[in-house]
Amino acid sequence: MKKTVLIAFLLLFQFSFSKPITETQKLAATCKVWGFLKYYHPNVTDGSKNWDEQLFQILPKIEEAQTSEAFSLVIENWIDSLGEIKKQETLKPNVKKEYFDKNFDLSWFNKNELFSKSLSKKLKFIEENRNKKQQFYYTSKPYIEVINEVKYKDFKWTDKNLRLLALFRYWNQMEYFFPYKYKMDQSWDSVLIEMMSRFSNPESEKDFALAMREISIKLNDTHASTQMKQMSDYFGDKFITADVVFIDNKAVVVALKNDSLAKIDDFRVGDVVTKVDGKTVGDLINENLKYAEGSNMPATLKNIYWAVFNGKTESIEIEFIRDNTTSVKKVKRYTYSKLKITNAKNAAKWKLLDDAIGYVDVERIKADELPSVMSQFKDTKAIIFDARKYPKEANIEEDIAQYLYPEEKAFAKFIDADLTYPGRYVWREDQKTGKTNVDYYKGKVIILQNEKTQSHGEHLVMCLQAAPNATVIGSQTSGADGGTCRFEIIKGYSTIFTGFGIFYPNRKETQRVGIVPDIEVKPTILGIQQGKDEVLERAILFAKNGK
Incomplete structure (x- = not known):
C-alpha cells in the first residue's frame, strides 16, 4: 500500500513539473528572451551575431520542446552558445541618475512557469553584467532611433519565421523603449499572448496585416500606428467631400473639402449623418476602434473618420438630418488626388x-x-x-x-x-x-x-x-x-x-x-x-x- 502511494506521489510530482506547454506559451517566452538578449547580452549587443538568423535556428527546437524542462534546456543551451560573459566589477556611477521606473520590470525571469531555476539565474546574471556601452540595434537623438535591422526586401507574409520576427521586433521595441507602456489599457504581456496566434497562424494576408495595425493601436498612443499599402485595399482610398466631427455617435459636417464637389452632393455645414450604407455611425465607430489610434476617446474619434466614410466604391448612401428632417441620399467619393482640397487658409494669423x-x-x-x-x-x-x-x-x-x-x-x-x-x-x-x-x-x-x-x-x-x-x-x-x-x-x-x-x-x-x-x-x-x-x-x- 505504501509503495503504491509512493509511486502515485512520484508520478504526480513528475507530472506537475513536466506538464505539456502550448505553442503560444513557448513563443511568448521565446519572444521575451530573444528581445532581452538582443538588448542586454554583451555578445549580441555588439552586432557580432546575426540575431534574426539565431531566432530562425532556435524556433524548430522550441517547437520540439514539449515540457517546461525541455524548453528551459533549449534556451539555456542557446545562451551558452553565445559565448562567455565576463563578470563585471560593480562600480559607483560617476553621475547619480534619478530613475523613472514605472515601465521597468524584469521579474518575469523568476515568474515564468516555463523557466527552470538555472535559466532564471542565467538571465539575471546577464542583466547584472549587461553591455553598458554603445548598442548595435538602437541609439538616441534624444529619443530612440532603431538602427541596423535587416530590411527583408523580399518579405512574404506566408513566411512564418518572418511573421514571428516582425512580432518579436515590434513587441520588444515597445517593451524596452515605449515610455508610456505603463499607461496602456491592457498589459503588454497580455497583448503578446493575445496577438500571438494572429502572427503564428493568421487566417489570411489581411488577417496578418490587420494584426500589424491592431497591435500598434493597443499602445493607446495618438502617435502610434502601423502603416502599410494594404490599408487602402482593405478600407478603400476614396473620400467624401465633407469634413466631420463625431458628436453623440453622429457625424456632423463642419467643413467642405472642395466647395464645388460638395455642392454636387448638396453637403452643408451642420448636416448630421446618422447612417452610412445602412449602418449607424455609432456601430461603424465601435467596429473600427481597434484600427484607429488614440490616447483617449476624443483623439480616437478625430482619427477614425476614414474607417467610417472611406471605401472603394464611387458612392455611398447616407442617412442625414437637416432642419429636423431625416433624409437618405447617395453621395460621391473621390481619391485624394481628385478631391483637390480647396479649403485654403484665408483667415488672419x-x-x-x-x-x-x-x-x-x-x-x-x-x-x-x-x-x-x-x-x-x-x-x-x-x-x-x-x-x-x-x-x-x-x-x-x-x-x-x-x-x-x-x-x-x-x-x-x-x-x-x-x-x-x-x-x-x-x-x-x-x-x-x-x-x-x-x-x-x-x-x-x-x-x-x-x-x-x-x-x-x-x-x-x-x-x-x-x-x-x-x-x-x-x-x-x-x-x-x-x-x-x-x-x-x-x-x-x-x-x-x-x-x-x-x-x-x-x-x-x-x-x-x-x-x-x-x-x-x-x-x-x-x-x-x-x-x-x-x-x-x-x-x-x-x-x-x-x-
Whole structure:
C-alpha cells in the first residue's frame, strides 16, 4: 500500500513539473528572451551575431520542446552558445541618475512557469553584467532611433519565421523603449499572448496585416500606428467631400473639402449623418476602434473618420438630418488626388477683436512676426492664443513665452531612455524658458485647445499655461506629447510611436490625459449649425468679465 502511494506521489510530482506547454506559451517566452538578449547580452549587443538568423535556428527546437524542462534546456543551451560573459566589477556611477521606473520590470525571469531555476539565474546574471556601452540595434537623438535591422526586401507574409520576427521586433521595441507602456489599457504581456496566434497562424494576408495595425493601436498612443499599402485595399482610398466631427455617435459636417464637389452632393455645414450604407455611425465607430489610434476617446474619434466614410466604391448612401428632417441620399467619393482640397487658409494669423482683445493663430504665426504682433497687443486686456491646430514653427512656444514670462521658469520635464539599462528611464532637468522681463504682458493669457491639439501643440499649451494670469479653455487634448520614433518593422510595415516622455515640472502626467482645460467647452451640434465658434466665444466672454 505504501509503495503504491509512493509511486502515485512520484508520478504526480513528475507530472506537475513536466506538464505539456502550448505553442503560444513557448513563443511568448521565446519572444521575451530573444528581445532581452538582443538588448542586454554583451555578445549580441555588439552586432557580432546575426540575431534574426539565431531566432530562425532556435524556433524548430522550441517547437520540439514539449515540457517546461525541455524548453528551459533549449534556451539555456542557446545562451551558452553565445559565448562567455565576463563578470563585471560593480562600480559607483560617476553621475547619480534619478530613475523613472514605472515601465521597468524584469521579474518575469523568476515568474515564468516555463523557466527552470538555472535559466532564471542565467538571465539575471546577464542583466547584472549587461553591455553598458554603445548598442548595435538602437541609439538616441534624444529619443530612440532603431538602427541596423535587416530590411527583408523580399518579405512574404506566408513566411512564418518572418511573421514571428516582425512580432518579436515590434513587441520588444515597445517593451524596452515605449515610455508610456505603463499607461496602456491592457498589459503588454497580455497583448503578446493575445496577438500571438494572429502572427503564428493568421487566417489570411489581411488577417496578418490587420494584426500589424491592431497591435500598434493597443499602445493607446495618438502617435502610434502601423502603416502599410494594404490599408487602402482593405478600407478603400476614396473620400467624401465633407469634413466631420463625431458628436453623440453622429457625424456632423463642419467643413467642405472642395466647395464645388460638395455642392454636387448638396453637403452643408451642420448636416448630421446618422447612417452610412445602412449602418449607424455609432456601430461603424465601435467596429473600427481597434484600427484607429488614440490616447483617449476624443483623439480616437478625430482619427477614425476614414474607417467610417472611406471605401472603394464611387458612392455611398447616407442617412442625414437637416432642419429636423431625416433624409437618405447617395453621395460621391473621390481619391485624394481628385478631391483637390480647396479649403485654403484665408483667415488672419492675428487680429484685434472687440473690446481690446488680441487673437493669435499659433498654427501659422512665425517667430519673426511676434515683435510686431506683441507690440500691437501690449495694451490689450487679453490675448487669445488659438492652439486648436498644429504649430508649424519650431519652438514658437518659447518665442511667445519671452513676452509672457516675467522671469525664467520651468514648464516641462522629460524622461529619456537609459541606453545603459534598456527599459529604464532617467529624469532630465526641467525644461525652462523666459528671462527677466519687467515689461512682460500683464493682461489675461487665454489658450484655446481641443482634440486636435497634439504633440508640439500640447507642449505649446504647457508652455503658455505657465505664464502669469493664464487660462486654458476648450476640451481634452490628444494626450500624446513628446517627439516621435519611426521605423520599419519589416519590409512594407512602417510604424511610429511617442519616443520620450513629457511631464509637468511637478511630474504630473500629460500622456493620455492631455492638457486639462481650466474651463471646459465643447462644440455642440446646434452651435455648428448656427455657424458659431463656441470655444472662441467662451474665451471672449472670459476675457471681458473674467468668468
